[in-house]
Amino acid sequence: MPELLEVEIYRRLADSVVGATVQGVAAHDHWYLKGTTSARLLQRELVGATVVGTHRIGKLLLLSFGERPVLGLRFGMTGRLIVRGTAAIDYLEYSSARDEPAWDRFVLRFADGTDLRMRDPRRLGGVELNPSTDHLGPDALTVTPSQLRMALLGAAAPLKACLLDQRRLAGVGNLLADETLWRAALDPARRGGSLTLAEHRRLHRHLRITLPELLDRGGSHMGDLHHARVRGGRCPRDGVELLRRTIGGRTTYSCPRHQH
């Protein structure tokens, strides 16, 4: 489940191809090309182009090529980034432990002999030229208190569903949502718009602490709650059995004792 932390790790790896010039594009999986993007278009726009920078908005990784179109990479839940045969992340929660070259859905080959590939067993990711970013909310790693307040203002949806909604806040996925709400002692089922000012502050503080901390530890699955996110798991803080529910369409674990 690449969430924004994994994608940020991918972005740092992708930074190592800045300055490289594209010699070839392998995009044989038509399903993986989104919007109006086609293999032919990718060839025409990217071959001969030089990578000048990398960016990340939420879970979307962007490669810029100067005057050429921007290349957007989405990793879905099982997509990994591999540069020069080296994966940014060896282990990916919910993905496969195996490494099958057949799962390479998209490859950029560079003139210097290096390459960048997206390896995605379940094909939930995708590649798109000039992807729209209009619908993305503020990035969760840098969100301000007022931006977070606006993201939840008047929301009737459950708090967790709001955090997962990329239009409200970009980058948070299922594991980060559970971890942050657990740390902030907030019930994921609460209406998003029901938070008090003090609770807004608490949520913001825990977001801004938790994300960099887990980035340091190596990913979304390194949270304090994570090992307890199994059926019958107990709250690492209180020792009581965690609630397992579906909220926002996702499996949700929370502590019935300290999350309100």
Next chain:
DNA sequence: CTCGACTCCTGTTAGC
């Protein structure tokens, strides 16, 4: 407009 339900994808795993 908002929200929830549904759908897509396929490797892994629990259970018979």
Next chain:
DNA sequence: TGCTAACAGGAGTCGA
């Protein structure tokens, strides 16, 4: 042992 069905979740669509 071998099979089936449930499960995982990011993201888009659709209908109430």
